[in-house]
Amino acid sequence: MATPISHEKKFSMGLAEEIFSIENWVITTRRSHILNSKCTSPAVCDATRLKYRPADQPPSAEKVTAADDDTSKGSAAPAGGDDQQQPAHSSLQQFGGAEHGTPRKTLEQVKQLKATIYGEPKLCLFCKFDLILEMAHFPDMTYAQNVLELRHRPSGLVVEFNVLDSLIPVIVNCTGLPTGMKVSPSEAWLRARLDCEYTKNVMNADFDWTFTTDYEGSYSLSSSTLPAAFTQPTTERIDIEKLKVRDTIHFYEEVDLFEDELADHGIAKCNVKIRVMPDSFFVLLRFFLRVDNVFVRFHDTRMYHEFGKPYLLREVTRREAPIPELALKEDEAPHLLVSPAELYSHVPELSLRVEKIMLSEGGAAAGGSDK
Numbered sequence: 001m002a003t004p005i006s007h008e009k010k011f012s013m014g015l016a017e018e019i020f021s022i023e024n025w026v027i028t029t030r031r032s033h034i035l036n037s038k039c040t041s042p043a044v045c046d047a048t049r050l051k052y053r054p055a056d057q058p059p060s061a062e063k064v065t066a067a068d069d070d071t072s073k074g075s076a077a078p079a080g081g082d083d084q085q086q087p088a089h090s091s092l093q094q095f096g097g098a099e100h101g102t103p104r105k106t107l108e109q110v111k112q113l114k115a116t117i118y119g120e121p122k123l124c125l126f127c128k129f130d131l132i133l134e135m136a137h138f139p140d141m142t143y144a145q146n147v148l149e150l151r152h153r154p155s156g157l158v159v160e161f162n163v164l165d166s167l168i169p170v171i172v173n174c175t176g177l178p179t180g181m182k183v184s185p186s187e188a189w190l191r192a193r194l195d196c197e198y199t200k201n202v203m204n205a206d207f208d209w210t211f212t213t214d215y216e217g218s219y220s221l222s223s224s225t226l227p228a229a230f231t232q233p234t235t236e237r238i239d240i241e242k243l244k245v246r247d248t249i250h251f252y253e254e255v256d257l258f259e260d261e262l263a264d265h266g267i268a269k270c271n272v273k274i275r276v277m278p279d280s281f282f283v284l285l286r287f288f289l290r291v292d293n294v295f296v297r298f299h300d301t302r303m304y305h306e307f308g309k310p311y312l313l314r315e316v317t318r319r320e321a322p323i324p325e326l327a328l329k330e331d332e333a334p335h336l337l338v339s340p341a342e343l344y345s346h347v348p349e350l351s352l353r354v355e356k357i358m359l360s361e362g363g364a365a366a367g368g369s370d371k
Helices: 042-052 066-071 088-095 107-117 125-133 163-173 179-183 185-191 197-203 240-244 340-346
Strands: 005-012 015-022 025-031 147-152 157-162 218-221 251-260 266-276 280-291 295-306 311-322 349-358
Touching: 015 251, 025 251, 025 266, 042 107, 042 125, 107 125, 107 163, 125 163, 147 251, 147 266, 147 280, 157 163, 157 251, 163 251, 295 340
Parallel strands: none
Antiparallel strands: 005 015, 015 025, 025 147, 147 157, 157 218, 251 266, 266 280, 280 295, 295 311, 311 349
């Protein structure tokens, strides 16, 4: 007997949505354009921003005297030399936040900001991201409204992969490159680009210019609080060989969360893919970093579920290495370094965590965390 499925597509106000249902699961994807590089409604947002960030209050507009002008010559002038007073955040909008980099916050602080600010109707999407994250520079392609959501109807478990949550570890962890690399290849990389405007403005900022995230997805229950004991360790592994066997694919989607080309010096990219077969589904969330001629990094979260089983398998893998240590064949290296799927097996594994996310009816599901 064939498994009943349904597939619906919607498009409204620049947002494309697909809803796919199979067995006890409803899978939703949403896609839209990249985040604007500045506030889209300053007349509304400026007043609202002051409630959450009083420091954005512009200084009183007093007439500047000749003497005042002389003493201020040593200070930085506003971009473009415009003498008109503007709200403090206006001159920073192209960088997406704080003037001197990204203030370090704890995970709980960012969660509180998100809970308070994200639902604010009098803020545009840019201002919400700016106030919550306060990043000195957003990824060039931040797909702020993109999302993949998996909802298990009997248990109420919701697994979501969204852009805002994927960027939170960037500012909380501030991973960057391994410390030891500061004395060898990355210093050479920096010296070769000292005249680059990106290097001057971003590399000196107090934030992670690699945009490294260890995000594993956002987990919640629709009807109750997620239990503290959210997973069970297991020795069972995802059967990758089974996934390689040709099978009917009922639904496939790839959702980009963010991407930055590091001013043509490499790439930092986070995206999530889902494939739904007749008896199972497979999800791969991947953050990939390549700093040209210096370093590569993978942060992967794989999730697999066979319909009818009371759990999902989740594997979290970390791989990274300096590029010179990969010992790639000279004729293969150029292709491999721009093909993450093929490069993956060449990069040494640093850590692996395998666990079960338990499902049961009536809302008693064990899920994950907001990492």
